[in-house]
Amino acid sequence: MSSTPSQTTPIACPRLCADLPGLAGTLKASAEDFVVEEIAAYAASGQGDHLFLWVEKRDLDGASLLRKIAAHFGIEQAEVASAGTKDRVAVTRQWLSVPAEVLAGREPAEVVGEVDASIRILDAALHTNKLRTGHLAGNRFELRVRDLQALDDGDEASVEARIHAIEARLKALGVPNFYGSQRFGRQGQNLFRGLRWLQGGRSPKGRFQRKMAVSAVQSEIFNRVLARRLEDGSWRRALDGDVFEKLDSGGRFWVGPDELEEVQGRIDAGELVITGPMPGYKEGVAQGEAGRIEQEVLSELGLEVEMFRAAGKMGRGARRALTLPMPALDVTMEDAMSARVAFALPSGSYATVVMREFLGREDLDEADPVL
Secondary structure (H helix, E strand, C coil): CCCCHHHCCCCCCCCCCCCCCCEEEEECCCHHHEEEEEEECCCCCCCCCEEEEEEEEECCCHHHHHHHHHHHHCCCHHHCEECCCCCCCCEEEEEEEEEHHHHCCCCHHHHCEEEECCEEEEEEEEECCCCCCCCEEEEEEEEEEEEEEECCCCCCCCHHHHHHHHHHHHHHHCEECCCCHHHHCHHHHHHHHHHHHHCCCCCCCCHHHHHHHHHHHHHHHHHHHHHHHHHCCCCCCCCCCCCEEECCCCCEECCCHHHHHHHHHHHHCCCEEEEEEECCCCCCCCCHHHHHHHHHHHHHCCCCHHHHHHHHHHHCCEEEECEECCCCCEEEEEECCEEEEEEEEECCCCHHHHHHHHHCCCCCCCCCCCC
């Protein structure tokens, strides 16, 4: 039986560490407890018509950052560009770009300094092109969890033992690369609008709303496929028809059934990950057993890949890694009730998805995925 938009809400994604002794704690007790640093996709060239600014903000939302930088340089807000939006309750460092004309004869180093109490420009350099959304490799996070306590599940393992047991599993297996709840809008409204549109209903108004709607549908399909494969143990086990991604280059490929054992060895060695669907009319679903799972999820939502043509270029489709490898994950107890959790994520992945493995909460507050 197919689903209708009114019947559909984002699934509650399962946790890899749900069987381990649980923890509760507090994130973002202060902005300094949530530190995010952008990993640039490329370095500024040192020449060109655009000025790249390495900016630190504290306890400030992304829109206010752009507005204040524009006012500081006397330009329109639309002339300030970023690779992605960062959290408000945090200390964040990221690149912005503005037209080089703001220098007015000065050297880039001369604009370095405090903009106001919440913003500092840490570095500046010229570059040949404007920064665009998604022009980043990822982000580094350093998060402090306070008020840690063991959940009363009958297990007497200490807080420190519990948090390090979760750390060990995530370092060994990685984190399921779910989309966070922010992707779906308040009460899943982006998902509702997207399903209604693709099933022949009214189109959301405005390009941005249409983009959010179709990406919410694709993200829900991905999350449902990953949830099934996590629950049946196949999220890291190669199935016939799977599409694989090389971690060193990002290249993707598939193999015949007789080569699955060899590929599985490369997955176990940390060379490859399995991908899941962000389906569309061009990049549909996989083949074989993997494709059967993906097609079943599409059917549950009342969808076919051709329906994504309604979204134009936004409905072409893509693939996304099922696993976030976490070799650099580092957890340090700072005292008996607080810990520092440090890790890096690629563009498009969610810190909340990592932290919910430690805390097991669905209400972790992150304003935006880091693009």
